[in-house]
Amino acid sequence: MTGISRRRFALLTGAAGATPFALAQGQGITAEAVIQRIQGALGGDWSGVPDGLKAGDASTVVRGIATTAMATLDVLKQAAAANMNLVLTCEPTFYGRGDGQAPAAVAAGRGRGAPGGVEQTDPVFLAKKEFIEKNNLVVFRLHDHWLARKENDMVAGLADSLGWSKYAVKGDDALFEIPAASAEATVAQIKTKMNLRGGLRAVGDKKAMVRRVLLFTGSMTPATMWKRYAETDMFVGGEVREWENTHYAADMFTAGEKRALVTVGRVVSQEPGMRLCAAWVKTVVREVPAKWIGAGDPYWRPA
Amino acid sequence: MTAREVVDLMKKTSNGNWSPQSTRDTFKVGNPDTEVKGIATTMMATFDMIQRAHAAGLNMVVTHEDTYWNDRDDTKDLTENTLYKRKTDFIEKNGMVIFRDHDHMHSMKPDFTVLGTLKAIGIKAGDEATMRPPIYTIPETTFAEFAARVKRMTGSRALRCAGDPNAKISRILIGPGYATPRMTPEADVVIGGEQQEADGVFDNIEYVMDAASLGQTGPRKAKCVIMLGHVISEQPGMEDMAAWLRTFLPPEIPIKFVLAEEPFW
Numbered sequence: 001m002t003g004i005s006r007r008r009f010a011l012l013t014g015a016a017g018a019t020p021f022a023l024a025q026g027q028g029i030t031a032e033a034v035i036q037r038i039q040g041a042l043g044g045d046w047s048g049v050p051d052g053l054k055a056g057d058a059s060t061v062v063r064g065i066a067t068t069a070m071a072t073l074d075v076l077k078q079a080a081a082a083n084m085n086l087v088l089t090c091e092p093t094f095y096g097r098g099d100g101q102a103p104a105a106v107a108a109g110r111g112r113g114a115p116g117g118v119e120q121t122d123p124v125f126l127a128k129k130e131f132i133e134k135n136n137l138v139v140f141r142l143h144d145h146w147l148a149r150k151e152n153d154m155v156a157g158l159a160d161s162l163g164w165s166k167y168a169v170k171g172d173d174a175l176f177e178i179p180a181a182s183a184e185a186t187v188a189q190i191k192t193k194m195n196l197r198g199g200l201r202a203v204g205d206k207k208a209m210v211r212r213v214l215l216f217t218g219s220m221t222p223a224t225m226w227k228r229y230a231e232t233d234m235f236v237g238g239e240v241r242e243w244e245n246t247h248y249a250a251d252m253f254t255a256g257e258k259r260a261l262v263t264v265g266r267v268v269s270q271e272p273g274m275r276l277c278a279a280w281v282k283t284v285v286r287e288v289p290a291k292w293i294g295a296g297d298p299y300w301r302p303a
Numbered sequence: 304m305t306a307r308e309v310v311d312l313m314k315k316t317s318n319g320n321w322s323p324q325s326t327r328d329t330f331k332v333g334n335p336d337t338e339v340k341g342i343a344t345t346m347m348a349t350f351d352m353i354q355r356a357h358a359a360g361l362n363m364v365v366t367h368e369d370t371y372w373n374d375r376d377d378t379k380d381l382t383e384n385t386l387y388k389r390k391t392d393f394i395e396k397n398g399m400v401i402f403r404d405h406d407h408m409h410s411m412k413p414d415f416t417v418l419g420t421l422k423a424i425g426i427k428a429g430d431e432a433t434m435r436p437p438i439y440t441i442p443e444t445t446f447a448e449f450a451a452r453v454k455r456m457t458g459s460r461a462l463r464c465a466g467d468p469n470a471k472i473s474r475i476l477i478g479p480g481y482a483t484p485r486m487t488p489e490a491d492v493v494i495g496g497e498q499q500e501a502d503g504v505f506d507n508i509e510y511v512m513d514a515a516s517l518g519q520t521g522p523r524k525a526k527c528v529i530m531l532g533h534v535i536s537e538q539p540g541m542e543d544m545a546a547w548l549r550t551f552l553p554p555e556i557p558i559k560f561v562l563a564e565e566p567f568w
Binding site: 243 | 368480507512564567
C-alpha cells in the first residue's frame, strides 16, 4: 500500500490500519471499492478536500449509484426508492462546508459572528441521518476532483441541457455562438429547457441581441466578469455576488452596453454536469446501474 | 464645507462606532477636499445612481456598498477597463466625490439597514435592530401570504423564496445584505439579502428544503427563507442615514436619499 492510498483509505473509513479491499464475500461491490475506483480514475490527492464519505457505511454493498448536484432529503428519498444506495453529491449533504460537523469545528462567518456547523441535536439533521441509516445509503461528496477534471463536464452538461453543445466556439472554452435571439427570448428558452421555477434572475439589456454566450457553473469571480463580459452578449451561470458582478452588469447596461447576465442558481447550474457524471461513472463501474437525480430549483416567487 | 470635513463630523458623531482600520469606509474616488454642494446617500454607487445624483446637484455620495464591483474597491486590475474609465471620468469631470460608509453603519445601534427593512415590511423595531437582531413575532399566517406581503411592501421584482408556501409562520429573523442569518430553532422565516447558495458557513436553502421534505409545516416547526436581493435588503436604511446626517451637518447642505435601482428584470 502506498502512502497516498493509505491516506485515501483512512479518509474513506476514518480508521487507518483497517483491512483494505472490503469486497463483501461474493455479494457484489462495496461502496468503498466503488469510491476507490472513482478516486483512482480521477487521480490526484484526496486529502484536504471537501470530497469524501459524509454518511453511511463504506462496506455497504452497492446496488446502484445516484449522482446529484445536492443530496437533499428529497433526492435521498428518490435514490432509496430507485434502489440507488450510493449517492455521489457535488454539494454538501449537511448544510454547509462543515458537512455535519458541530459548530465548534467550523469557522464562523466572515466577521459577522454567525456560527457555522450543525448542532448535533438539530431535528432536521437527525432526521436526515436517520433516513440515510435506515435505508442503508452511503453518501459521498464528489466536488473538487470532479470539477478539476480536464474534460469540463460541468459546462458541457449545462450546454447540453440548453441544446447549445453544437455551437461551441472552441473545444476547451465555455463560449458558445447560438442562433440570434433577444435576451428576453433567450431567458425564456433557458427557463423552459432547464425546467426552472423562481431561481433565475437576469440583469442588463432585455432587448440585446444574443449570439455569443459564456457559460459557467457554480459561482463566478469578478475577475472573470471584468475580463470576458465585454466579448460576450450574455453570461449564463450559477451564482455571483450581487455587489460585485451584478453591479458590474448593471453599470454596463447604464453605459449603453447591450449585454445581459443571467444566473440560474448555484445548484441548478450544476445539475446537468452531475447528469454527465452518472454517464462517466458507468464507464468506471460497470457492475451496477448509475443515474442522475435532480434536486430541482429550490426557489419560488410569491404572487 | 469639504467632503473631508463632512466625514470628520461623521466620525465625531459616530459614538465610537468607527473603525479607523476599516478598508471599506474610505474615500473611493474624487477629491476629498471638494466643496460639498449636496449629499446623496445610497445603497450602492451604481453608474446610474451617480448620474442621477449629479443631475440633482448632489456632488458627494455616501454609499453603503462599493463603487468598483469588488468589496475592497481594489482597482489595480481595472486600469485598462473601459467601464472603469467611463465611470471614473464621469465622477471626476463633474467634481463628485464618493465615500463608502459600510462597517460603521453595521456597528450602529440600531443598524439602519436592519431597522429600515423591518420598517418596510411593517415590523416596529428600536435600538435592538442591530446586525444580529432578535426574532420578531408577527400574527401567524402562511408563508405564501407573508412572502407576497413582503414582495409588495419592499417593491422587489426578483425576491426569491424557499420552503413550503403553506407553512404556518410567525417568527421572523432578519439580516442585511450578505449577512443573511443562519436558520435557528427559534425562527420560522429567515429574511436576507443574498447568500452563497451552498457550500457556505451554513446552507439555509438545503436546510429549508429538507425541513419541507420532512413535512415541517405546522406552527413553530416551519423553516422558510426569503432572499430579498442585496440592494432591496439594505435600501430603506439609507433614508435613515440621510436623516442621521441632517442631525449634525449644516442645514444649508441639501442631503437626499437617492435610490439604487434593483438590478434585476
